[in-house]
Amino acid sequence: MLQRKIIHLDMDAFYASVEQRDHPEYRGKPLVVGGNPNGRGVVAAASYEIRQFGVRSAMSCFEAKKRCPHAIFVRPRFEVYRQVSQQIRQIMHTLTPLVEPLSLDEAYLDVTGIELYQGSATLMANWLRGEIFQQTALTASAGVSFNKMLAKIASDMNKPNGIAVITPAQASDFINTLPIERFHGIGKATASRLHTLGIHTGADLRATELSLLTHEFGKRGHFYHEIAHGRDNRPVKAERKHKSIGSETTFTDNLSDTEQLLSQIYTQNADAFMQLNKKGQLAHTITLKIKYADFTQITRSHTLHTPFPNAQSAHYWLQKLLADVPRHLPIRLVGVTYSNLISSSTPAIQPDLFD
DSSP states (O other): OOOOOEEEEEETTHHHHHHHHHOGGGTTSOEEEESOTTTTOBEEEEOHHHHTTTOOTTSBHHHHHHHOTTOEEEOOOHHHHHHHHHHHHHHHHTTOSOEEEEETTEEEEEOTTOOGGGGOHHHHHHHHHHHHHHHHSOOEEEEEESSHHHHHHHHTTTOSSOEEEOOHHHHHHHHHHSBGGGSTTOOHHHHHHHHHTTOOBHHHHHHSOHHHHHHHHTHHHHHHHHHHTTOOOOOOOOOOOOSOEEEEEEEEEEEOOHHHHHHHHHHHHHHHHHHHHHTTEEEEEEEEEEEETTSOEEEEEEEOSSOOOSSGGGHHHHHHHHHTSOOSSOEEEEEEEEEEEEEOOSOOOOOOTTO
């Protein structure tokens, strides 16, 4: 069987890097892309210069300002980020049609069987990073391995502007010494529960009986057992066209605060409606997506007889949908999707991203 070759590409501090590229006065300075530091907004992206102050995405902008009083705060320009993301996506497709975007700033590529660059996934990843920099003046980090889980972990190892490779021969020893917090798919809450079971590293996880893991974590326990053995058979799924338009974001740190969650939901809603508006569409249905710290997810939807006229008109229903979501665990991802679409002949409506 042909050994799979997977690349995980992750743009470095994407939103903040685009702003620093386009505004020379921001370069080398602590920068936050997000909401009003005197309001309830959250950090959408943090430049590397401000991360040394402990500022991370999903943190409240108020807290970010406390930690770094001289920080620069700018509002997101999602339309610009989306255009740059599409440019990067086109570069990826020159390598392989098997590109699975995870967000605007990261994607998996399956380059198995491709003969370019001597068939080396490492050389392909380095070409990709170089081509992205040449065309966009932005840096990216890459991870190369034989499955998605290990490629994802590898892409975080030498950030920013780096690459890491985990070969089949290296995988077992690498996993054995890896703290369980570093496994993609194990968040803080799960890591804490694993610690109570005496599981702290990949070696500990591998030595734990499958029956114990499934008893404690249900179906997720089987996934944890598999990744502890370096097994992840999930395919790279090429992007498909959907009959819906949406926007979602994954938090660096899980959130529980309702005001912060609503602020981020409104941000994703504004981005989704901007896309809807650009495509000349209106929508009758809005869906709120929530993914919990244990990676389970839930959706809640509402449909109107008349389409949503603007982004703000959805705020009431998003509040209602969030109130209907169980809050038994911290939340790691929120998303807003519009569906049940119809063509629009009305003039474009430009929403305020942080109303």
